[in-house]
Amino acid sequence: SYELTQPPSVSVSPGQTARITCSGDALPKQYAYWYQQKPGQAPVLVIYKDSERPSGIPERFSGSSSGTTVTLTISGVQAEDEADYYCQSADSSGTYEVFGGGTKLTVL
Amino acid sequence: EVQLVESGGGLVQPGGSLRLSCAASGFTFSSYWMHWVRQAPGKGLVWVSRINSDGSSTSYADSVKGRFTISRDNAKNTLYLQMNSLRAEDTAVYYCTKCRPQPDGGMDVWGQGTTVTVSS
Numbered sequence: 473s474y475e476l477t478q479p480p481s482v483s484v485s486p487g488q489t490a491r492i493t494c495s496g497d498a499l500p501k502q503y504a505y506w507y508q509q510k511p512g513q514a515p516v517l518v519i520y521k522d523s524e525r526p527s528g529i530p531e532r533f534s535g536s537s538s539g540t541t542v543t544l545t546i547s548g549v550q551a552e553d554e555a556d557y558y559c560q561s562a563d564s565s566g567t568y569e570v571f572g573g574g575t576k577l578t579v580l
Numbered sequence: 581e582v583q584l585v586e587s588g589g590g591l592v593q594p595g596g597s598l599r600l601s602c603a604a605s606g607f608t609f610s611s612y613w614m615h616w617v618r619q620a621p622g623k624g625l626v627w628v629s630r631i632n633s634d635g636s637s638t639s640y641a642d643s644v645k646g647r648f649t650i651s652r653d654n655a656k657n658t659l660y661l662q663m664n665s666l667r668a669e670d671t672a673v674y675y676c677t678k679c680r681p682q683p684d685g686g687m688d689v690w691g692q693g694t695t696v697t698v699s700s
Binding site for chain 1: 615617624625626627630639641642675680684685686687688690691692693
């Protein structure tokens with residue numbers, strides 16, 4: 473079955489830039505999406521179609537794609553950005569959706 | 581206000597059945613694809629199932645195929661997940677999600693979740 477691979481954890485100091493990667497063989501063909509989930513809350517979509525930002529999401533969140541890897545970048549990280557982040561995409565045929573395993577972002 | 585409200589979760593014995601419901605409001609429900617996503621305690625998000633806007637096309641994760649059925653009633657603005665032959669590993673919070681308009685994709689609205697516990 474198709475898998476998306478994320479690092480389990482990323483740590484950054486406030487004001488620095490955090491980069492979270494997501495790798496998958498079908499990413500050149502399928503869009504990727506990113507979600508932020510804070511403890512006890514439902515996830516929130518922060519990036520869609522690889523690099524588009526929904527309304528209401530701060531400009532410090534951005535997304536990019538290169539080959540089989542997509543990257544969520546958070547510039548000028550703030551304490552409130554500490555959360556779990558998940559990438560999501562589809563298999564090459566578009567039949568199945570899949571989430572990455574999630575990355576815990578720690579703001580030191 | 582755009583809102584999704586799940587219901588129907590609870591405690592069920594292995595092999596039992598449950599039907600989850602998701603009441604949608606604040607948007608034209610019949611125009612959007614919908615998903616179910618689950619999250620086991622302390623674990624990550626797992627996609628479960630998807631249905632297109634008119635209910636004519638569905639898709640399932642391998643782990644639930646043949647046991648779960650997704651459906652919708654556009655007249656009632658409600659999404660359903662019929663879960664049969666439940667197993668301990670189905671224990672999770674189940675979220676109903678709304679998809680952004682095709683072909684954009686992405687789940688832009690999430691419910692608060694309903695908890696399913698499969699245990700004897």
